[in-house]
Amino acid sequence: MKVTFKIWRQEQSDAKGALKSYEIDGLSEDMSFLEALDFLNESLVLKNEKVIAFESDCREGICGSCGVFINGRAHGPHDNMATCQVHMRSFKDGDTIVVEPWRAGAFPIVKDLVVDRSAFDRIIEQGAYITAKTGTAAEANAILIPKEVADSSMDVAACIGCGACVATCKNASAALFVSAKINHLNKLPQGQPEGHKRLLEMTTQMELENFGSCTFTAACEMECPAEISISSIAEMNARYIKAKFFG
Amino acid sequence: MTLNSKIPEGKLEDKWRNYQSESRLINPANKKNLNIIVVGSGLAGAGAAATLAELGYQVQCFCYQDSARRAHSVAAQGGINAAKNYQHDGDSVWRMFYDTLKGGDFRSREANTYRLAELSAPLIDHFVQQGVPFAREYGGVLANRSFGGVQVQRTFYARGQTGQQLLLAAYSQLSKMIRAKKVAMLPRHEVLDIVVINGKAKGVIVRELSTGQIKRFAADAVVLATGGYSRVFRLSTLAINCNGSAIWKAHKRGAFFAAPSFTQIHPTALPQTSDAQSKLTLMSESLRNDGRIWVPKKKDDKRKPIDIPEDERDYYLERRYPSFGNLAPRDIASRAAKERIDAGHGVGQLKNAVYLDFKHAITKLGKAAIEDKYGNLFTMYEKITGINAYQEPMKISPAAHFSMGGLWVDYELMTTILGLYAIGECNYSDHGANRLGANSLLQTSIDGYFILPNTINNYLEGEIGEKHPGVEHPEFAHVENEVKAHIKKILHINGNRTTDDFHRELGKVMWQECAMSRNKQGLELAILQIKEIKEQFWNDIKVTGTDTEMNPELEKALRLADFIELAILMCTDALQRDESCGAHFREEYQTEDGEAVRNDADFNFVSVWEYHAGDFKLHKEMLEFEYVKPTVRSYK
Numbered sequence: 001m002k003v004t005f006k007i008w009r010q011e012q013s014d015a016k017g018a019l020k021s022y023e024i025d026g027l028s029e030d031m032s033f034l035e036a037l038d039f040l041n042e043s044l045v046l047k048n049e050k051v052i053a054f055e056s057d058c059r060e061g062i063c064g065s066c067g068v069f070i071n072g073r074a075h076g077p078h079d080n081m082a083t084c085q086v087h088m089r090s091f092k093d094g095d096t097i098v099v100e101p102w103r104a105g106a107f108p109i110v111k112d113l114v115v116d117r118s119a120f121d122r123i124i125e126q127g128a129y130i131t132a133k134t135g136t137a138a139e140a141n142a143i144l145i146p147k148e149v150a151d152s153s154m155d156v157a158a159c160i161g162c163g164a165c166v167a168t169c170k171n172a173s174a175a176l177f178v179s180a181k182i183n184h185l186n187k188l189p190q191g192q193p194e195g196h197k198r199l200l201e202m203t204t205q206m207e208l209e210n211f212g213s214c215t216f217t218a219a220c221e222m223e224c225p226a227e228i229s230i231s232s233i234a235e236m237n238a239r240y241i242k243a244k245f246f247g
Numbered sequence: 248m249t250l251n252s253k254i255p256e257g258k259l260e261d262k263w264r265n266y267q268s269e270s271r272l273i274n275p276a277n278k279k280n281l282n283i284i285v286v287g288s289g290l291a292g293a294g295a296a297a298t299l300a301e302l303g304y305q306v307q308c309f310c311y312q313d314s315a316r317r318a319h320s321v322a323a324q325g326g327i328n329a330a331k332n333y334q335h336d337g338d339s340v341w342r343m344f345y346d347t348l349k350g351g352d353f354r355s356r357e358a359n360t361y362r363l364a365e366l367s368a369p370l371i372d373h374f375v376q377q378g379v380p381f382a383r384e385y386g387g388v389l390a391n392r393s394f395g396g397v398q399v400q401r402t403f404y405a406r407g408q409t410g411q412q413l414l415l416a417a418y419s420q421l422s423k424m425i426r427a428k429k430v431a432m433l434p435r436h437e438v439l440d441i442v443v444i445n446g447k448a449k450g451v452i453v454r455e456l457s458t459g460q461i462k463r464f465a466a467d468a469v470v471l472a473t474g475g476y477s478r479v480f481r482l483s484t485l486a487i488n489c490n491g492s493a494i495w496k497a498h499k500r501g502a503f504f505a506a507p508s509f510t511q512i513h514p515t516a517l518p519q520t521s522d523a524q525s526k527l528t529l530m531s532e533s534l535r536n537d538g539r540i541w542v543p544k545k546k547d548d549k550r551k552p553i554d555i556p557e558d559e560r561d562y563y564l565e566r567r568y569p570s571f572g573n574l575a576p577r578d579i580a581s582r583a584a585k586e587r588i589d590a591g592h593g594v595g596q597l598k599n600a601v602y603l604d605f606k607h608a609i610t611k612l613g614k615a616a617i618e619d620k621y622g623n624l625f626t627m628y629e630k631i632t633g634i635n636a637y638q639e640p641m642k643i644s645p646a647a648h649f650s651m652g653g654l655w656v657d658y659e660l661m662t663t664i665l666g667l668y669a670i671g672e673c674n675y676s677d678h679g680a681n682r683l684g685a686n687s688l689l690q691t692s693i694d695g696y697f698i699l700p701n702t703i704n705n706y707l708e709g710e711i712g713e714k715h716p717g718v719e720h721p722e723f724a725h726v727e728n729e730v731k732a733h734i735k736k737i738l739h740i741n742g743n744r745t746t747d748d749f750h751r752e753l754g755k756v757m758w759q760e761c762a763m764s765r766n767k768q769g770l771e772l773a774i775l776q777i778k779e780i781k782e783q784f785w786n787d788i789k790v791t792g793t794d795t796e797m798n799p800e801l802e803k804a805l806r807l808a809d810f811i812e813l814a815i816l817m818c819t820d821a822l823q824r825d826e827s828c829g830a831h832f833r834e835e836y837q838t839e840d841g842e843a844v845r846n847d848a849d850f851n852f853v854s855v856w857e858y859h860a861g862d863f864k865l866h867k868e869m870l871e872f873e874y875v876k877p878t879v880r881s882y883k
Contacts, residue, residue: 012796030520038747039523041800045745050792051800055313057486060528061627062411063317078630085630110457111797114313118434121314125426129419130378134298134696137372141333144387154380154405157412161316190378 001027001088004096005040007052013108013116019098029089033076034059034066036088037099054113059084061225064160067167068113069100074168074223082162082225102167106174106210117163119209120177126205127198128181130190143189150188157184158226165220165228171212176220178206179236180228186239196243203240250503250855250868253657254358259874260340263362266658267701271708278303281707282466282715284451285309286438286493289318290410290688291671292472293417294695300429302700307464308421308430309453311437311488311802316418319474319486320691323410324531324624325394326402327374327688329367334391338399340364345875347686350396350576351651351679352829352845353877354506354853356870358658363677363686366693371403373696377416381405392620393536394684396576396882402685407531407624413688417695436462437802439730440496441469441667444722448667449715452723452730456802459795461727463718467710468666468703471497472695475650475672477510479810479817480762481754483647484516484529490806491813494654494673502662503866504856505655505675507813508821511682511830512763514540514580516646517631518600522751527646528631530603531624532684535573537608537617538641540564540580542592542601552594552602552640563587571882578681578830579882581645585763586841588644595642604640645763649687651678651830652820655855655868659702660694663857666706670694675853680829734794737804742787746804749784753777753807753814761818766834770822774815781811816856819863826850829880847877 002025010017024040031039034056041051056066061082068083070076076086091097099113107115157180165176182199185191191198214233221230255266273281281304285296288310296308310318330343343364348355371389375381382390382404391400405412424430435456442450442465450465476491477483498504515534516527541560548555563583565572575583584601587593594600609617614637618625625636634641654662654669656676662669671691678686760773784807792798827836827843828850836844852867 028521028523031523032525035523035525038525042745042747045789045791045800046743048791050798053797053799057312057317057488058319058322059487059526060322061630062408063312063319063321063486065312065317081630085627087631087633089633114797117313121316121422121432121434124316124419125422129423130376131423132376133301134294134373134420134700137369137376140331140372140375141388143375145383146387147383147385150380150383154412157380157405157415158408160411161314184380185378188378188380190376 001029001093003027003091003094006096006098007113008100009052009112010109012111017109027088029087031088032059032084033070033086033088034084052113053111056084061085062160064162067102067162067164069103069167071098074102074164075225079222080225080227082160102163104166104172106172107163107166119211120161120163122209123174123178123202123205124181127194127201128185130185131194145189153184153187156180156228156232159228160226162225164223164225166211168219168223169212170217170219171215173214174206174209174211175214175233175236176224176228176230178202179232182236182239183232199236199239199243248663250655250866251657252356252868253659254356255658259357259361260365262358263365270702270705273704273708273711275303277711279305281305281710282307283468283470283703284464284466285470285472286451287318287472287474287671288315288418288421289320289472289474289671289691290414290417291691291695292318292470293414293421294692295470295472295670295699296430297417297420297424298696298700299703300424300427306424306430307433307466309433309436309438311435311456313434315421315432315434316415318414319489320414320688321411322486322529323688324407324529325533326392326404326409326685327371327413327692328394328401328683328685329371329403329689330364330401331368331371333389334400336399338401342399343367343401346397347677347683348679348875349880350683351681352880353679353847353872354828354870355677355679357872357874359677362698363690363693366697367689370689370692370696374413374416377420379405379412379416392533393574395532395535395574395580396571396683404533407533407621410688413692438493439805440726441493441500442723442726443500443664444716444720447665450718450723452727457797459793459798461731463723463727465715465718465723467707467715468668470668470670470699471654471673472671473673476810476813477647477650479753479814480647480757481750482519482524482527482758484513484527487525488802490809492806492809494669495809495813497654497662497664497667499858500664502664502667502669503655504652504816505853506652506680506820507856508761508817508824509651509680509830510647510762511577511649511651512581512645513648514577514584514645515603515643518595518597518642518644520596529646529648530628530641530643532577534603534621534624537612537620538573538603538605539607540573540601540603542587542594546591552604561587561592568882575882576681576683582763582832584645600642600644602640603643605636606640609637647758647762649682651675651680651682655853659705660699661702661706666710668699668703670699680831734801734805737788737808738790738794738801740786740788742789744783744787745789746800746807749780749788750807753780753811756780757814757817761821764832764834765821767822770818773818774822777811777814777818784808784811816863820854820856823854823865824850845880
């Protein structure tokens with residue numbers, strides 16, 4: 001199979017970037033999208049050109065490293081799937097495939113398709129933990145957690161931190177990411193003593209990082225590989241009101 | 248040099264307590280003046296960095312990923328074992344110890360393995376406290392499931408994403424200590440060498456991946472938590488950037504390497520479909536709780552699986568191992584699959600797979616129950632293969648997975664270099680010749696959270712008086728220059744072959760000769776072939792770009808250069824061990840029906856290798872079995 005890639009090339013964060021075309025033949029439908037990029041990179045090396053920098057690690061949709069726009073969609077043509085899970089059978093022979101990095105002010109470009117998502121780490125540092133030292137835990141079954149509560153906490157704890165929600169949002173809002181972490185911990189009895197503080201600190205940091213506001217377009221939930229629903233954002237907002245006014 | 252494993256005195260169940268009561272302590276005022284470098288931010292690294300910082304040490308933690316949250320612990324699916332005996336099914340610390348020792352085919356230390364089982368229950372308490380949303384029963388208590396190689400239910404899980412949830416808890420705890428300024432986190436920094444001064448580890452040389460800048464970092468102790476090295480096979484279940492470089496460099500600087508060839512081949516990965524494939528995706532072993540593994544009885548059967556009637560299917564694990572059936576340990580399940588595939592019963596496009604069938608479980612328990620337990624795995628399977636596994640069986644195949652081998656460590660997890668520790672998958676400690684399912688998350692967490700923070704003080708107490716010499720010491724300049732010269736050399740060759748090309752070649756040799764089944768002739772040939780690959784690599788590699796920018800091609804080439812050398816040691820190790828044990832199956836040593844024949848008379852030791860100018864010298868750590876008598880490891 002033969003395709004034309006149009007890929008964003010940019011030497012470094014303060015350099016000017018541009019889309020560059022690459023025709024590539026000899027791909028197969030069984031290849032993953034990232035394997036097709038590997039294949040292209042190998043051909044670039046042999047032509048004495050620099051490889052296209054892109055991120056990926058586990059290549060099974062759980063580490064959250066990968067993430068690019070493919071033909072204008074975050075993580076490619078399918079709903080709720082990470083870039084590494086996209087296969088070339090999703091494209092047709094002769095297709096032109098446009099590949100761009102995440103677009104968001106809070107995620108500056110490092111090189112080519114690689115962006116800096118450290119804003120997410122800084123939000124997590126602002127209270128996305130339970131303050132308890134190693135060695136101080138009580139017997140695990142001393143805390144009873146109803147199955148429905150554990151399950152709904154797990155639904156949002158599944159976030160892989162890829163940043164697709166931000167990238168696809170017209171406001172570049174991080175509301176889905178932030179709400180997922182807040183709800184994961186605040187739903188559980190262990191997370192409740194610090195619940196309000198966590199919520200206020202994390203949302204404050206979210207604003208400091210230049211993410212936009214959420215206007216409930218639901219674009220994020222279409223792309224989220226962990227299938228986190230926007231009802232998580234509504235739940236965060238309800239918790240926010242409670243924390244702010246009834247603290 | 249004689250190997251001192253430093254096993255504490257006393258009865259098996261008292262050893263760890265005795266150790267703790269006798270080890271040296273450091274007062275908080277001194278702790279804050281001691282610096283520790285932690286390399287890696289997976290469950291071992293993040294757990295250790297967070298806990299050491301809580302204790303008052305100053306910690307610098309490095310990872311090559313853009314965030315600590317992406318370390319490959321994240322991909323562990325099935326669960327974590329603990330001897331809680333919540334199911335009232337006869338479990339105990341002793342039984343878990345025994346299962347693990349037997350599972351490892353009696354090639355690990357009793358004291359280490361016992362400690363692993365002993366600390367498993369408090370670890371579950373710890374993770375619950377940190378907010379891990381483990382699976383629960385309706386009454387609110389924790390749920391369990393079974394894993395391979397055992398007959399009790401002691402595995403705790405969070406859907407099929409247990410590793411992710413544990414890692415995120417560790418990452419949260421780490422983030423807390425970053426905020427407290429007790430941990431300096433340096434993502435996108437890859438450690439390229441270890442600095443050893445007067446026989447003690449005192450720092451590391453690091454490449455900042457986004458700029459290419461080479462930096463020096465000094466400390467009073469260095470902890471390696473860099474994970475497994477199965478990417479040496481190229482196709483493996485590991486993340487694309489997992490590597491053995493830091494431990495290999497440590498080995499070349501004097502850390503001995505134990506049992507390098509003990510590699511677990513996981514029985515349930517997705518089969519390879521093409522040469523361009525970059526990795527093999529794992530499907531959790533937990534699927535074997537309800538899935539039944541089979542191949543068609545007829546060779547080259549072209550029928551669809553649903554058209555093959557029951558009496559024409561060979562449920563070979565149930566046939567060969569009636570008491571453990573589909574839950575036979577991984578090495579045994581993998582070899583049994585290979586045996587059927589080699590005999591011409593393989594299925595799928597390349598005839599390299601077997602079926603994992605949920606038809607019976609769905610009929611018995613209903614689709615909803617299966618969906619509840621494995622929903623995300625079925626979804627993942629469909630995303631990758633386009634096949635709905637509720638309607639037809641999955642196709643699975645063995646794949647290189649876990650490294651039981653690693654840097655040799657004593658009971659304190661210290662390598663043969665003073666002040667250099669190895670924790671988690673990168674050491675050789677508890678698993679022996681084969682690791683049981685759901686013991687990996689356990690070992691890596693326990694090393695980082697519970698053991699290292701209790702043992703490192705025993706060494707650091709002696710370092711209080713002699714503060715580390717700092718990065719201005721000439722040895723730092725010396726090692727930095729070696730690293731820079733190594734990078735320049737690779738970039739200047741400008742040959743005709745890509746890194747991936749060499750890696751594919753290496754992977755084929757290793758998979759053929761040093762994976763599920765090995766023999767003398769093949770291993771001897773493999774060593775020659777790999778030496779030839781090494782020769783060609785250093786004459787014909789082509790890496791584009793420069794060393795002063797983000798350059799993923801250069802990163803890959805640097806890692807591969809180390810993998811090639813490590814591969815030679817792995818084959819040397821496999822060749823030396825004239826017996827079959829656990830995952831190490833030498834074709835010359837098997838029974839008539841294809842079971843492994845262990846040789847305790849001659850090989851009741853851990854092979855420990857010392858690097859010496861491109862060659863390897865064997866040392867033996869004899870194993871003493873004081874409490875359990877090694878028996879033939881049978882799962883029939």
